Amino acid sequence: xxxxxxxxRNGRIVDPKHGVDRVATLYVAAGKVAAIGAAPAGWSPTxxxxxxxxxxxxxxxxxxxxxxxxxxxYKATLESEMLAAVAGGVTSLACPPDTDPPLDxxxxxxxxxHRARSLNQAHVYPVGALxxxxxxxxxxxxxxxxxxxxxxxxxxxxxxxxxxxxxRAMQYASTFGYRVWLRPQDPHLxxxxxxxxxxxxxxxxxxxxxxxxxxxxxxxxxxxxxxxGASVHVCRLSTADGVAMVAAAKKSGLAxxxxxxxxxxxxxxxxxxxxxxxxxxxxxxxxxxxxxxxxAGLADGTIDAVCSDHSPVDDDxxxxxxxxxxxxxxxxxxxxxxxxxxxxxxxxxxxxxxxxITARPAAILGLDTGHLGPGxxxxxxxxxxxxxxxxxxxxxxxxxxxxxxxxxxxxxxxRCTLVAGQVVHED
Amino acid sequence: MRNPQLDAEGRLVHLLTLExxxxxxxxxxxxxxxxxxxxxxRDVKKVxxxxxxxVFNLFFENSTRTRTTFEIAAKRLSADVINLNIGASSTxxxxxxxxxxxxxxxxxxxxxxxxxxxxxxxxxxxxxxxRTGRSHVHVVNAGDGRxxxxxxxxxxxxxxxxxxxxxxxxxxxxxxxVLHSRVARSLIHGLTTLGTPEVRVVGPKTLLPTAxxxxxxxxxxxxxxxxxxxxxxxxxxxxxxRMKGALLPSAGEFFKHYGLxxxxxxxxxxxxxxxxxxxxxxxxxxxxxxxDGARSVILPQVTFGIAVRMAVMSMLAGG
Numbered sequence: 110x111x112x113x114x115x116x117x118r119n120g121r122i123v124d125p126k127h128g129v130d131r132v133a134t135l136y137v138a139a140g141k142v143a144a145i146g147a148a149p150a151g152w153s154p155t156x157x158x159x160x161x162x163x164x165x166x167x168x169x170x171x172x173x174x175x176x177x178x179x180x181x182x183y184k185a186t187l188e189s190e191m192l193a194a195v196a197g198g199v200t201s202l203a204c205p206p207d208t209d210p211p212l213d214x215x216x217x218x219x220x221x222x223h224r225a226r227s228l229n230q231a232h233v234y235p236v237g238a239l240x241x242x243x244x245x246x247x248x249x250x251x252x253x254x255x256x257x258x259x260x261x262x263x264x265x266x267x268x269x270x271x272x273x274x275x276x277r278a279m280q281y282a283s284t285f286g287y288r289v290w291l292r293p294q295d296p297h298l299x300x301x302x303x304x305x306x307x308x309x310x311x312x313x314x315x316x317x318x319x320x321x322x323x324x325x326x327x328x329x330x331x332x333x334x335x336x337x338g339a340s341v342h343v344c345r346l347s348t349a350d351g352v353a354m355v356a357a358a359k360k361s362g363l364a365x366x367x368x369x370x371x372x373x374x375x376x377x378x379x380x381x382x383x384x385x386x387x388x389x390x391x392x393x394x395x396x397x398x399x400x401x402x403x404x405a406g407l408a409d410g411t412i413d414a415v416c417s418d419h420s421p422v423d424d425d426x427x428x429x430x431x432x433x434x435x436x437x438x439x440x441x442x443x444x445x446x447x448x449x450x451x452x453x454x455x456x457x458x459x460x461x462x463x464x465x466i467t468a469r470p471a472a473i474l475g476l477d478t479g480h481l482g483p484g485x486x487x488x489x490x491x492x493x494x495x496x497x498x499x500x501x502x503x504x505x506x507x508x509x510x511x512x513x514x515x516x517x518x519x520x521x522x523x524r525c526t527l528v529a530g531q532v533v534h535e536d
Numbered sequence: 537m538r539n540p541q542l543d544a545e546g547r548l549v550h551l552l553t554l555e556x557x558x559x560x561x562x563x564x565x566x567x568x569x570x571x572x573x574x575x576x577x578r579d580v581k582k583v584x585x586x587x588x589x590x591v592f593n594l595f596f597e598n599s600t601r602t603r604t605t606f607e608i609a610a611k612r613l614s615a616d617v618i619n620l621n622i623g624a625s626s627t628x629x630x631x632x633x634x635x636x637x638x639x640x641x642x643x644x645x646x647x648x649x650x651x652x653x654x655x656x657x658x659x660x661x662x663x664x665x666x667r668t669g670r671s672h673v674h675v676v677n678a679g680d681g682r683x684x685x686x687x688x689x690x691x692x693x694x695x696x697x698x699x700x701x702x703x704x705x706x707x708x709x710x711x712x713x714v715l716h717s718r719v720a721r722s723l724i725h726g727l728t729t730l731g732t733p734e735v736r737v738v739g740p741k742t743l744l745p746t747a748x749x750x751x752x753x754x755x756x757x758x759x760x761x762x763x764x765x766x767x768x769x770x771x772x773x774x775x776x777x778r779m780k781g782a783l784l785p786s787a788g789e790f791f792k793h794y795g796l797x798x799x800x801x802x803x804x805x806x807x808x809x810x811x812x813x814x815x816x817x818x819x820x821x822x823x824x825x826x827x828d829g830a831r832s833v834i835l836p837q838v839t840f841g842i843a844v845r846m847a848v849m850s851m852l853a854g855g
Contacts, residue, residue, distance in 0.1 A: 306747075308751075310745075310747075311747040311748055311750065311751065312555065312721070313655055313656065314655040314680075314683035314721060315655055315656075315681075315682075315683075317745075317746065319746070383659050384655070384659050384660065386660075428633075428634055428664070429633060430633070430655065430657040430660055431654070431656045432654050432655065432681070433654055
């Protein structure tokens, strides 16, 4: 690899972390960013990529992508989803522990890391289970799991009913400086619900989840953060009141971060239409007011990052009545175009938009990635911001073709993805 | 997504919900039911409109009563009727809902009458048939979850029209467990579409959906104000499992507040009619003196139900 030298010529280099936004040539040598602008001494490339008219950005960092291994290989495999990641320009991703078995033992985490490494594509950062079997009763061996490669601990979507266990988990994690990721939903108010508690759920007769399910959980989390000093990341905010609570918590000096799923920036409960199971998501799609608050919260920095919340689901699991449908949507390949769409509609500049899917999620992961600093491993996403494409099943590398955006034309197509200086995807 | 019950020209190919159905379509169904009501009173109660057609009663949730009314309606139209009580067993065998539908379609079904515990199941079946070019196989929703029970809504409308004639002058109160009621949702859509100026829902907050006023109704928690001056009082069935628990403290307390007694009915208009989709819980939502009283039209509802279902089936599959 040491002799591979790639010259990415005349692209618009956007590196939000370093405030770089200019047309220049980027030089990759020995798997690292060698220089931007002027070629290193004695430069002779083994390959050149013409990036004229394209954007050269850090590889995207996704805070939530389900790869479905181990246990759910009929939905997706590591092979298919790692291809989907690089096809979407994602070079680092965190995967939640809700596999079967859940990621609650070091052996499982090591196996996953090993399998991912052998595919030589995006970097995979497992999030370990906070409690054994995600059952919400006993703490996992967080130290062992962290050594095996877990970058944080979460319950994923499994309810943590016992608040005392949550308190203990946060105390224990903070003792050793582990981050705790929590999706805020009161387990009682969330029980059985499949749609936002408002007009659509009323009309369609769907069991509802009130917005208070999120705000009550946030209040609990923030109180325990104050008490324990734990470092908490709030996953997939969904309500306007939730955004306001996070803003207030941050203003009061609480060190919390949060993300939003890219679907929730564009969709609301009306999109369920006549029981469209592709819109069966967790958290549920909320109202238009909530969507507006999420979009504004992302723009003003209350929400730190956007994630794909990638959840490939097999067709059969969506061809059932709405409430029985398995929640989730495929997202790795839509993260970039849907973030660009939000940015265009909200008049957010390209560097600011890219920060939310590169440098900022990298900071949440605690990783030195998501930027193009000199000497940095060359994880790079080269995309055409203008090129539009239609979301059809054959256009998606993911095994999951389940997305509410099927049929929609989106602007922003990844043309080339590099991981550690190797071209792993070309369109 | 287009409402899958209408084709591109706006014609009814399935009956899934009354929501979004144009008033003319509803009126056409009600008008078509009028002659069927008189057929049911003749000695020979059969017409050949669906001769040679196969109607499958596809009941994923048990309901002898509703299934029987559909069976009678289809038989009076001379259709062949096949009853399938699928319950929960098919899922344990691993066959999906749509597998079942595909298998029965391969047996040349002309119509599915579908009852399912989950909201939206008939929509799923209809959308599947439309997508696979089989929209000539019709779906009639016989009740899905909390969502809709359109033939019940239509028979309620038929009954109201029979006794009260003009919807545009009526005040209708729907009382009880609206939250879990597909009957209430269908009737509300039907009444508002036909121009009923005042539709009220009456019940405790635990039994009313959060955004029910967005369906065009007034919300009352006090039974007395709720039925005052009404032309029509529709009592809903309270399911046994909901009589005690976190929704309600007891059946007795529910009856005290919301049970329809002669005393409370006296607050409605003197000629008000009383309806109930059945089966009734006497002494829980309705007092026997009212249920069996002069203003009860609960049994005529059952009779009209056959005629309305005949009208729906013949309109869909009668060519």
